[in-house]
Amino acid sequence: MVKIKLDKERHLKMTIRGMLLFEEKTGNTLFKGFNVSKMSFKGVVTLMWVCLIHEDKELTYENFVDMVEMSRIKELTDKCMECISESLVKGDDESPLAENLPNG
Numbered sequence: 001m002v003k004i005k006l007d008k009e010r011h012l013k014m015t016i017r018g019m020l021l022f023e024e025k026t027g028n029t030l031f032k033g034f035n036v037s038k039m040s041f042k043g044v045v046t047l048m049w050v051c052l053i054h055e056d057k058e059l060t061y062e063n064f065v066d067m068v069e070m071s072r073i074k075e076l077t078d079k080c081m082e083c084i085s086e087s088l089v090k091g092d093d094e095s096p097l098a099e100n101l102p103n104g
Contacts, residue, residue: 018050
């Protein structure tokens with residue numbers, strides 16, 4: 001998990017639920033890797049939100065977008081990339097996902 005300070009200290013973590021929700025909301029998958037610089041703004045914001053819902057199931061997309069100021073987008077995107085990289089390969093150097101790490 002990756003710590004970030006928003007309205008309070010929160011922890012970014014990519015879960016299977018988050019990956020499925022990201023795919024449902026954007027039509028894109030994280031499983032095959034991706035380049036954040038080629039994602040739409042909505043995709044980046046959705047990525048940020050799904051990395052937070054594991055610890056706050058009441059956090060809606062609408063509440064999240066109202067919580068984050070534009071000046072924090074780069075910082076939060078970097079933290080999400082760290083979170084996803086950690087989630088995909090943590091404890092498993094043989095994971096096929098290690099070949100598809102996100103890049104920005």
